[in-house]
Amino acid sequence: MTFKVTILGSGSAMPTAGKHNSAHILNVYEQFYLIDCGEGTQIQMRKYGINPMKIRAVFISHLHGDHVYGLQGLISTMNFLKRATPLYVFGVRPLEDILDFHIQYFEPELNFEIIYKEINARSSEIIFENKVMEVYTIPLRHRVPSSGFLFKEKHPALNIKKNIPEKYDLTIPQMHALKQGGDIFLQGSEILKNTDATYYPYSPRSYAYCSDTSYSAKVADIVHGVDLLYHESTYLEVDRKLAKQSGHTTALQAAKIAEKADAGRLLLGHFSSRYEDLELFESEARTIFPNTSLAIEGETFEIPVKNYQQF
């Protein structure tokens, strides 16, 4: 039931040692997802014990080099390691053309299939779903089409309260019906309401990745109630004008989004290399949203099982 994010990089523009470009690894039930892929991402994966072969899907927020330059190297390494499993790649146009171009020159004999899924950066849509998770896009405001991603754990299966089967002498089909969310007809006209007989053992968890973007209140609505919100904060409030001009956000603005979204926790990243002391980002954001942390590369942020209960 793992649900955690490992930061491989959260520096903006020029990558440097210790300040690699954007790349997050989301581990959901031991399935691995890569969000953005700056130069050196595969090197960071090795450094922090992430096996590139375990990546199921890659989500690219937008086509600026510091978010995508590591992808061709990662694909070459997967091919070198004889990957056979298909790799899903989500991104805006013309990411597919760019990948095809590289593959044609550098990996003409690709051992595995790349399943490209074009996303649009204008509306929030579901783009991926499996048994335990759904992924939605988050329209962002940047100099080029840019989309965040909201990863939502699905509701767990309903459990039947301990005493119920014996109390009502339920049959297997009846218990199955309850687990599917249905009510049960008992003797005569009596009805056993599903809500009286079942419960969710825990609440679904969620993680949102929002980079790159200007301050956008709409983002708060889309990610409302998210447990862990990663929001870019390229600049400090003192450089707010610069942030607006370049399509980025300040730490204070990111905190406003987290507060408006009633997020559980805020992660700041995509720091401009102009700032020496990153603590300033944390302290600025905490004036509005106390539960703020810096997305320092190599750190992992786990979202523990929520509202665990049993009857």
Next chain:
Amino acid sequence: MTFKVTILGSGSAMPTAGKHNSAHILNVYEQFYLIDCGEGTQIQMRKYGINPMKIRAVFISHLHGDHVYGLQGLISTMNFLKRATPLYVFGVRPLEDILDFHIQYFEPELNFEIIYKEINARSSEIIFENKVMEVYTIPLRHRVPSSGFLFKEKHPALNIKKNIPEKYDLTIPQMHALKQGGDIFLQGSEILKNTDATYYPYSPRSYAYCSDTSYSAKVADIVHGVDLLYHESTYLEVDRKLAKQSGHTTALQAAKIAEKADAGRLLLGHFSSRYEDLELFESEARTIFPNTSLAIEGETFEIPVKNYQQF
């Protein structure tokens, strides 16, 4: 009069922390040249104090990802830092198409000119020259067209031996003629031979980069007398068959080239990730060529001024 090489990476195929892909920085008289540019090269430059803006020219040996994937990121960083100086890029076709493709998508407003110089990997030719250095290609044998590079310091200007001007009461024009390599007519029919009056204060230095390649005796002829020879040794002799199949060289074969070329010193690199203990490469090569070192990233190999003399 600096002439030194800094190793930014010498790992093959998959890059990992501490084993970055191929990239060497050659510093000749404080002019910087980049040879190959694997993923993460710009990050390594920062780590080892090389300013990307100081790179005058880039030499790409061949179009395999582990030798070129870092170039697009480096170009983006140069643009981000507002480079105005043209950048020379030497490589085989279709490197220009690949660069143009990237620039069109990722740096449509490039502040500086990229002057692409196509090289052929079939014959040794001079491809670059300035006041102090000449660069020649070295045809290599690999799975794709591959070329090494020989960097040769030019002969220094002739010096006139201390006692000569006074002894023969030389005029300025006569001394100028001597420095140009000419003989001088003295009183009557007497001739002052240039060789008796002048000397070279030191001998030109040279560095050769040979990667990727199978064992090729021709390389030894082209780089004969080189002071510092970097030769790939992807495998150990025990895996000689693998080396041949994949178009690579063993440490022992690299040592044979160094011996045949009468090189001053051998640097081994492009090590396969299959080997834990790199010392084995050094010891294997030293059985034939004792002055062998490993091209470990972060290390700098200086070629001191040779045969310094004055009269």
